[in-house]
Amino acid sequence: MFPRFTYLIQVLRNVERSLINSIFHNPPKELALAYVHQRDTVIPSKKFSIKDIVGDGFLLAVPKFRRTIEKRLKRKYGSPEYVWKMLIPKTNIKVCHECGHYHEQGRLCEKCYKRVQEETRKIKNKIQEKIGNSRIEQDVIVLYEGESIPDQKRKENETHLSE
Numbered sequence: 001m002f003p004r005f006t007y008l009i010q011v012l013r014n015v016e017r018s019l020i021n022s023i024f025h026n027p028p029k030e031l032a033l034a035y036v037h038q039r040d041t042v043i044p045s046k047k048f049s050i051k052d053i054v055g056d057g058f059l060l061a062v063p064k065f066r067r068t069i070e071k072r073l074k075r076k077y078g079s080p081e082y083v084w085k086m087l088i089p090k091t092n093i094k095v096c097h098e099c100g101h102y103h104e105q106g107r108l109c110e111k112c113y114k115r116v117q118e119e120t121r122k123i124k125n126k127i128q129e130k131i132g133n134s135r136i137e138q139d140v141i142v143l144y145e146g147e148s149i150p151d152q153k154r155k156e157n158e159t160h161l162s163e
């Protein structure tokens with residue numbers, strides 16, 4: 001039924017076109033009919049999919065070309081001209097004067113840094129515990145256990161913090 005109907009429409013269009021062509025020799029400008037040529041939509045029988053080939057499996061990225069031994073070794077161990085990946089003994093190791101641990105020259109001693117960091121955290125917590133979030137308008141002196149307030153500061157000091 002449907003193909004016949006489209007065929008009928010096609011025939012009617014052809015008749016219309018041939019009539020207009022025979023009468024006016026070309027479509028009149030005033031009574032121009034808009035004609036859009038409709039191509040028959042071709043439905044692809046089946047869309048190609050990679051799934052048809054692979055099925056349940058999966059694809060892996062695989063190298064296309066073989067790498068030479070030189071390139072492989074260069075990637076593995078590096079090269080002195082570019083990046084040398086082999087382990088080199090360090091000669092810039094120093095001993096910390098404070099704690100005796102080893103550290104790299106030009107860098108902070110890790111153990112001392114951790115100690116100071118922990119101490120700072122404790123002091124901060126203690127200050128927050130005593131003063132809270134209110135504004136700090138007076139001098140704050142941090143005292144360690146067994147320490148006393150220096151004499152010149154004793155008069156103006158109001159807040160005592162002790163660990």
Ligand SMILES: [Zn+2]
Nearest residue numbers: 096099109112
């Ligand atoms: Zn140290």
